[in-house]
Amino acid sequence: MQTPPVAPPDYQALFDAAPTPYLVVTATLHIAAVNQAYLQATRTVRDEIVGRYLFDVFPDNPGDPAASGVANLQASLRRVLQNGCADTMAVQKYDIPVATPDGVRFEERYWSPVNTPVFDAAGAVSHIIHRVEDVTAYVRESARNASMASTIDAQALEIGLANRRLREANEELERRVAARTDAQRQTEERLRDSELRFRLMADSIPQIVWMVDGAGQGIYFNRQWLAYTGVQPATAAPERISAEFVHPDDHAATMEAWQDAMQTGQGFHVEHRIRSAAGDYRWFLVRAEPYRDPGSGDVSLWFGTSTDVHDRKMAEAALRKSEQRYRSLFDSIDEGFCIIRIVFDEHGQPVDYVFCDTNPSSREQTGLADAVGKSMRELAPDHEAHWFDIYGQVARTGVPLRFENQARALNRWFDVFAFRIEEDDDPKVALLFKDITGQKRMTETLRRSECAAIESARQAEAERQRLDALLQAAPVGIVVSDANGAILLANAAHRHLWGERNPGAAGVEQFGAWKGWWADHSGRHGRPLAPREWTTARILDGEENPRDLVAIESFDVPPVRRTVLITGAPVRDSQGAIVGAVVAQMDISDRIKAEDALRQADRRKDEFLAMLAHELRNPLAPIAAAADLLALGKADEARNRLTSGIIARQVRHMTGLVDDLLDVSRVTRGLVKLDKSRLDAKKVLADAVEQVRPLIEARRHALTVRVPPEPAFVMGDAKRLVQVVSNLLNNAAKYTPEGGAIALGMTVDGGRIEIAVSDSGIGLTPEFQAHAFELFTQAARTSDRSQGGLGIGLALVRSLVELHGGRIAVHSDGIGKGSRFAVQLPRLEEAAPGANAEAHPAAPRGAGRTLKVMVVDDNADAAQMLGVVVEALGHQAIVLHHAHRAIERSRVEQPDIYLLDIGLPDMDGYQLAQRLRSQPETARATLIAVTGYGQEQDRLAALRAGFDQHFAKPIDSARLAAVLAESATAP
Incomplete structure (x- = not known):
């Protein structure tokens, strides 16, 4: 969004009000503009010199054979035109012609000129700003x-x-x-x-x-x-x-x-x-x-x-009086003034300078106190070398120099006039300067006004052409209208917005031909604009700084709809009357789409949270019922097994939901490390089918699998690739009505392998396809949510595919017409040497001895239930809720295995593990961390603290049984 344009200031007035004399010449050295200070300094009249050749107006003094002003100024202007850089001239004797009753005479004058280039849009020098200062009085006094x-x-x-x-x-x-x-x-x-x-x-x-x-x-x-x-x-x-x-x-x-x-x-x-x-x-x-x-x-x-x-x-007395006046002036002027002596090295290069005298303003404006007698290197060691070069040049040549520069060591900008003072064989340099740090912005504004003054000096038609060039380059549509609403100027961006066939307008009454609808989500949203509701018309009626959000339709064939932000301001004459309007139109269609996408993402997030609550609440109901049943204490062994099975299944379901969330979190944050090896893609498909086959058969789907005869190897993580394919098959099975058709196919095309899963299911809308792989995106669900899920599976699939250097795409012809998901992976040309060995779990050991297991958890219910599980597995359980109590009991009981919660109140599980390792009685015990933090960094932290294993809550009973059985049978 851009700031509304502000009515431009009267640059001609600013230019004329500048106290420094300025003259603007073209590249052909014809006078284009001049300010009042220059006219007064040269005793000329604007209308008599503008448009004329510079040196016809200001020739050399014919009565001075040594006159060189024209030649020197011509050389400086040529350097500016050739190099495109500002050129500061030495003080010039350039007499000016003055009309008298007896004819034209030349008045002796001395000037300090600076010539600065002005560039056009192509980067060429189009004008030169000639700035001068009349130093005649100074030269004569010298x-x-x-x-x-x-x-x-x-x-x-x-x-x-x-x-x-x-x-x-x-x-x-x-x-x-x-x-x-x-x-x-x-x-x-x-x-x-x-x-x-x-x-x-x-x-x-x-x-x-x-x-x-x-x-x-x-x-x-x-x-x-x-x-x-x-x-x-x-x-x-x-x-x-x-x-x-x-x-x-x-x-x-x-x-x-x-x-x-x-x-x-x-x-x-x-x-x-x-x-x-x-x-x-x-x-x-x-x-x-x-x-x-x-x-x-x-x-x-x-x-x-x-x-x-x-x-x-008498001269000495006058000099003393002059010195007294000088000292009074020296101490009272608000500009800094100092006298310095240049220090040259053995090669004659200026390397420093010493302060001989300073006035109070000098000390205030430089911040250098007690500078007299000290060198600049002593006061500011990092002072830039170019200052020494400039002052050394003035000391050697005696040519005064006026310049602006930054003293980074002092963190200030200065406007400096430097001139040599002849004192015996030790020439010194006097500096008259002013701290202009706070004026840089004002100076920049004045510079812009000087450039604008050049434009105002041209004829109106030429000015419109230059303005048009500027407007054409603007990235927003800009329209300039007169007091009646007639379009005077429209840039290329405006024509792009409305189309080259737009009819323009001769007045406000013709705005009806332009199609626009309010798009500000107010009560008028969607209503077409009447002619006098357009921004230009309202500005001409006196409205200040309007800001409108409008949907427009271009005059292109076919027409294009866009959303534009329209701002504008009136153009006023010197009396403040509105004489026109300037309107800017910014195409914000992409921003509106981005905002819509953000709102949709936010909505999907809210839907996801609702679904998550629903999915977590569903298993809680049977768990709660089972808990109530167990609390009655009247269930027989068969009913207990039924109740236990219900709880186990629902806990596995909830654990799966949490694992899915953690998996997505790890993948999206780049925390997943793939265990890549050379894989047969055909085996990946076979393993995925094996995982999903029970669901496919339960829903009575017909599954077709087609694989190519040639080898199809990829470099990847077998577990993750099986997860990708099984997820796609699982979705196809869930979202295809019973008795549907599912096809799993693989094709090999040069260096890529494509795995495609298609179905005859419910299909996808185009809107869903655009966001199918974003987090929390789900297709339409029935009220009973029979398919379940959190809408994170496809986002996880895409992330895993991209981690393998592949890509995934989806296509559906619409609702009820099925879907096709295609995964492309880089192909390895050669088969892997040897078959991939599969890991087989070790055979379970015998029952072994009874272990003493200490459970420490501040959650009493969780600790008690875990103790019951340990006892159900045939071992002795010691249940405690505090770390210090556990340390005391461990010295007496000396358990074989500890199940320790990490988030204990008096001492965290990591510290407790370290204490147990430090006791001779418990140093060799098996320590198992039990925590709700189940990511890789949590497991590594537990191992570093001295734990042997790390279990994420809720604990997998089968895994716990295996660990206890292995310890019980260990020698």
């Missing part, structure tokens, strides 16, 4: 950060170059001072020339260059000082210069650092703000190195530079 870093590095390089030039100038001066000669004038000229070159060099660099003598008096400033401060350089102490030009907040720290440098003779380094000619302050990096007199070693000069680092300081 570029700005890179530019800022480059500027700072360049300024640092300039400062270094200036310092190097100063050092070179100092070295030049030192060399010139060291090379002084007596030619003082020449030396002075060279010094002046050197000083001139130094000043030219100092004035050529962008930094402020200054010198202070060993006493701490400023003696030189290059022209950059004047250009920046607007004040001519003058000789002055650093304290005065700092007080006049350095920002008041920085003055104290500056002088403290200068005094420390003067005292220690170490380099001077400080950052402070200097007032410009315009009156504003800018940050400068100030460095000075001491020059020591070669002779005395004292500091004679300080050479210093002041480098404008204001932009760098």
